[in-house]
Amino acid sequence: MTVPLGFRLQPDVGTQCHDGGRVVVGGSPRRVLRLTARGAVAANRLLDGQPVSGNGDGLLARRLLDAGIAHPVPSRDVSLTIDVIVPVYDDAAGLESCLAALGSDLPVIVVDDGSSEQQRIAAVAAYHGARVVRHDHNAGPAAARNTGARQSAADVVAFVDSDAIVAASTLRRLVAHLSDTAVTAAAPRGRSREAGHGVLGVVAAHWSPLDLGARPGAVAPTHRVSYVPSTVLVMRRQALLDLGGFDESLRQGEDVDLVWRVAAAGETVRYDPSLQARHAEPQTWSKWLRRRFLYGTSGAALTRRHGESAAPLVVPPAPAASVLATLCGAPVLGAAIAGATALRLRRRLRAADVPTADATIGALVAPVQAALGAARWAGQLWWPAVLLAATSRRRRPAAACVLVAPPLVEWLRRRPPVDPLRWTAALWADDVAYGMGVWAGCARERTMRPLLPRIARARGSRL
Secondary structure, eight states, rough: OOOTTTTEEOOTOOOOOEEGGGGEEEETTTTEOOOHHHHHHHHHHTTTTTTOOOOOHHHHHHHHHTTTTTTOOOOOOOOOEEEEEEEESSHHHHHHHHHHHHHHHHHTEOOOOOOOOHEEEEHHHHEEEEEEEEEOOOOOOHHHHHOOOOOOOOSEEEETTTTTOOOOHHHHHHHHHGGGEEEEEEEEEEESSOOOOOHHHHHHHOOEEEOOOOOEEEEEEEEEEOOSSSSSSEHHHHHHHHTTSSOTTTEEEEEEEOOOOOOOHHHHHHHEEEEEEEEEOOHHHHHHHHHHHHHHHHHHHHHHGGGGOOOOOOOOHHHHHHHHHHTTTTTTHHHHHHHHHHHHHHHHHHTTTTTTHHHHHHHHHHHHHHHHHHHHHHHSSSSSHHHHTSSTTTTTTHHHHHHHHHHHHHHHOOOSOHHHHHHHHHHHHHHHHHHHHHHHHHHHHHHHGGSOOOOOOTTTTTT
């Protein structure tokens, strides 16, 4: 399947070209792509932003996109029809802001999910020319979105939560991704609507679970962007109906479940952070932590449905052994395993014609990233065990690193306007709330699988 004519490519920030463009390294997980001399010329032209202009370009562009080496920049010409679906429950004020931002360019279906303020919601919708469909009782956001999709006859449904603000022009540009028939759904970056105050305001702006960051990507459980929320999500209506819609038995995680089912069906979901929507964030710590707890409770239900794809951590054996040795009080052994892993990876990179300096940096970074991921997993889901380990003088330094390193690394990456001590404390609270939710979901579903990592070995051309 080729990429449509007129599409352009944007190289991923981690993409590197070597040997005159014949060797391209990038993607997530990272891999090596070897090209002929002719292919290198075409790839360089596409990665420089030239549009896809023929079948050969389209096939090569698809290869670059599938590898995660580049991301699509679609043409803005969209022939697909669009209906906007806005589920709402007792949020007339939010609905007013939402519909005002959408304007009158696109048809809007408001699904009142059993609100007590029925007349206010109907009045707001009528003022903005939106059609209203009402549930007699509150059935949940999944049911409300499904009802809206069944009421639509458009090619594409654009789901927009009532507390979100997004322009119709942004939705049209998002739907342009669906001009590529391989793409079934797409989502923008979600940012906080409110400026916020204090540490919570900073956390909402820099650490929201609804904000997937500034790097674009294809969305799948094992990818760098593993999910997108349905705060703002566009999707082919028929594909949604063919998949059975959102799972109405889920009150949390229904959007993650849908996206993963799309990926499992072999279709593509795109995350495009160049397009942005604003959404409301909790304004008190109690509400913030309650939301994180509720999000955590969905882990067990998602694991029941998606198995290993829902694992909280996927790590190769060597980094896993290195982290385990360090946590067990043998940091020298852990460092030796990490060093041997780095040396082996460096040799593989050099064999792939990656220059020595780049190969050395890549080999050193990979074990560190694996260790940070493992530390985040342990601190979030197994923090009681980490605190228990900290009572031992021998294990105390390793336990401290598990708890401190991930938040401090994020502080260095994001540079939030708050000191590292308060930032670390805030992220600890966030992790504890989410972890407790995961444990609660495990108790309800009677499974421990959402707490356990998956050990996986990279294969093929992956590095």
